[in-house]
Each structure stands twice: as structure tokens, then as C-alpha cells.
Amino acid sequence: MQRLATLIRKVAETDVTVLITGESGTGKELVARALHLLSPRADRQFIPVNCAAIPAELLESELFGHERGAFTGAVAARAGMFQLANGGSIFLDEVGEMNPPLQVKLLRVLQDGDVRPLGAEKATRVDVRVVAATNKDLTREVERGAFREDLYYRLQVVPVAVPPLRERRSDVPLLIEHFLEKLNRARPERPVRISDEALAVLFDYEWPGNVRELEHLLERVVILAEGSVIGVEHLPAAVTSFTVRKKAVDPTLSPQGVDLRSAVADFEVGLIEQALRRTRGNKQAAARLLGMKRTTLVAKMQRREMPPEPIAYHSVA
Numbered sequence: 001m002q003r004l005a006t007l008i009r010k011v012a013e014t015d016v017t018v019l020i021t022g023e024s025g026t027g028k029e030l031v032a033r034a035l036h037l038l039s040p041r042a043d044r045q046f047i048p049v050n051c052a053a054i055p056a057e058l059l060e061s062e063l064f065g066h067e068r069g070a071f072t073g074a075v076a077a078r079a080g081m082f083q084l085a086n087g088g089s090i091f092l093d094e095v096g097e098m099n100p101p102l103q104v105k106l107l108r109v110l111q112d113g114d115v116r117p118l119g120a121e122k123a124t125r126v127d128v129r130v131v132a133a134t135n136k137d138l139t140r141e142v143e144r145g146a147f148r149e150d151l152y153y154r155l156q157v158v159p160v161a162v163p164p165l166r167e168r169r170s171d172v173p174l175l176i177e178h179f180l181e182k183l184n185r186a187r188p189e190r191p192v193r194i195s196d197e198a199l200a201v202l203f204d205y206e207w208p209g210n211v212r213e214l215e216h217l218l219e220r221v222v223i224l225a226e227g228s229v230i231g232v233e234h235l236p237a238a239v240t241s242f243t244v245r246k247k248a249v250d251p252t253l254s255p256q257g258v259d260l261r262s263a264v265a266d267f268e269v270g271l272i273e274q275a276l277r278r279t280r281g282n283k284q285a286a287a288r289l290l291g292m293k294r295t296t297l298v299a300k301m302q303r304r305e306m307p308p309e310p311i312a313y314h315s316v317a
């Protein structure tokens with residue numbers, strides 16, 4: 001994400017077309033807005049267009065505008081999003097949903113900045129920075145002929161890939177902190193915080209809906225938590241059962257047999273290390289995760305010759 005931030009800052013200074021890819025809820029729109037706000041166009045319009053939400057037959061006139069009488073019901077001329085965004089940026093969200101005839105028109109705009117409203121005799125020149133996003137694999141769409149190859153290359157002059165949350169789990173605690181702060185600011189009479197155990201469960205979860213799923217989950221949980229602390233018991237079953245499933249181990253006895261004692265030791269050390277990493281070395285909290293007293297944990301760590309200092313477990317695996 002830090003590399004991504006550097007890339008955004010660098011690309012924002014330029015006018016090149018950017019294609020943002022990533023799963024749903026990873027923050028593609030946020031990246032698009034950042035590209036605009038960090039650009040010299042920041043004081044001009046940022047116009048988002050969701051290509052999937054607008055019916056195909058309307059999208060052309062929405063994007064490029066139309067003349068009076070261009071079609072039934074076009075009682076007056078109307079400017080399109082490209083004209084409105086002149087001097088600023090346009091964000092073509094879900095660009096993979098655009099139909100082929102429109103793809104041709106878009107390509108023309110990208111190539112020479114000429115926009116021709118529906119029913120217009122001639123084109124007008126616009127100065128618009130284009131940022132597009134998709135959660136589809138556009139290379140596959142190109143392969144199966146649903147997306148024009150020339151447009152694809154023209155769009156992704158600079159490709160920006162936003163990674164799924166499960167591939168950057170160290171963001172989970174930071175995002176939780178960010179969202180809780182926001183939620184607490186909105187209702188200062190009952191601020192809530194999250195317990196170490198609940199944090200650990202959220203850290204391990206797969207987040208198929210990415211940051212959006214995390215944001216919505218916290219909104220709900222903050223309401224459900226009666227006290228001031230969000231515990232594991234407040235988390236949805238889908239989230240907690242995921243961690244339980246992941247924890248279930250299925251040891252196999254190889255034909256050569258196994259040294260049970262050292263296998264058990266490995267198992268124990270592995271779980272203790274995980275618990276300590278999750279709690280950033282907090283032995284009290286780690287012991288609770290393992291269902292034992294702090295003194296028992298310390299004794300086990302000594303017996304297994306594990307480093308006692310909390311700092312040894314601060315790296316986030």
C-alpha cells in the first residue's frame with residue numbers, strides 16, 4: 001500500500017490515463033479520488049460515472065451529451081459528463097461493462113480529445129483526465145472479444161492494482177482504528193474500543209468484501225456492543241466460524257510414523273507464537289486466547305525455550 005501511495009502521488013502530477021483494478025471494496029474509487037485531489041486539476045470537477053449502473057442506451061448521451069432532437073425526448077441540447085469534466089477528471093467506474101459501440105467512441109476521445117454529442121455535426125475538443133476502474137479481469141474480456149484490445153491498452157497507460165485486504169492483513173488493525181475513531185466521533189456519548197481477541201479474529205478473517213465489508217461490519221458491531229468493548233461475541237457468526245475452521249488441524253500419520261513428543265511440541269510452539277504475534281507480545285492476552293493462565297503460558301514458553309521478550313513477536317505474519 002505504501003508503494004501504491006507513492007505511485008499515486010507520482011502519477012497524479014501527470015495527465016496519463018490510469019486503469020485501476022482490484023476486487024470489489026478494495027478502495028478503487030478512493031484511489032481515483034486521490035489521483036484527482038493530488039493533481040493540478042484538484043480545484044476543477046471530478047465526475048464519477050458508473051458505467052454498470054446506467055442503461056447502455058443512455059450511457060452514450062450521459063457521457064458525450066446530445067443535441068436538441070437527437071432522439072425522441074431530447075427536447076433540449078444537453079452537455080455530457082466529458083464536457084462537464086472539462087479541465088478536471090472523469091472517473092469511468094466499471095468500465096468493463098461498456099458495450100463495444102461505445103468502446104469505439106471512448107477510444108476516439110482518448111486518442112484525440114474530441115467529443116461528439118449525439119446528433120451533433122462536429123466534435124468539440126475537451127481537456128479531461130480519464131481514470132477508469134474495473135473489478136473484472138480485462139485481459140480475459142479482451143481474449144473473449146468482449147473488450148477492445150486497443151482500448152484496453154489505451155486505458156491502462158498506467159495500471160494501478162489495489163490488493164485485496166487479505167493480502168495486506170497488517171492494514172486490518174489500522175483500518176479498524178480509523179473506522180472506530182470515525183464512528184466514535186459521530187457518537188461521543190458512548191465511545192467503543194475493540195478487544196484483543198476480537199481484533200485477532202478480524203485479523204485472520206479472509207475479507208471477501210474487502211475494506212467495505214470491514215467498514216460495514218464495524219458500523220453494525222458498534223451498535224450491537226452494549227458495553228464499551230467489542231468482544232468476539234459481538235462478531236457475526238460467519239466471521240468467527242471462519243477462524244474456527246481455519247484453526248482446525250488435521251494431522252497425518254506418515255507411513256514412517258511420527259515422533260509424537262516433538263510433533264506435540266511443534267504444535268504447541270506454533271500456537272503460542274501465533275497468539276503472541278496477534279497480541280503483539282502481550283502474554284496476558286495471549287494466554288487468554290489459549291485458554292490458560294498467564295503463569296502457565298510463561299512456564300510453557302520457558303520449557304520450549306521461546307524468547308520471553310514481547311518484541312520478539314511484534315512482526316505481523
Ligand SMILES: Nc1ncnc2c1ncn2[C@@H]1O[C@H](COP(=O)(O)OP(=O)(O)OP(=O)(O)O)[C@@H](O)[C@H]1O
Nearest residue numbers: 022023024025026027028029030031135211212215
Ligand atoms: N485505505 C482505506 N482507508 C479508509 N477507507 C477505505 C480505504 N479503502 C477503502 N475504504 C473505504 O471502503 C469503502 C469501499 O471503497 P471503494 O468504494 O473505493 O471500493 P471499490 O474498490 O470502488 O469497490 P467496488 O468495486 O465495489 O466499487 C469506501 O467506503 C471507502 O471509503
Ligand SMILES: [Mg+2]
Nearest residue numbers: 025028029093
Ligand atoms: Mg467502486
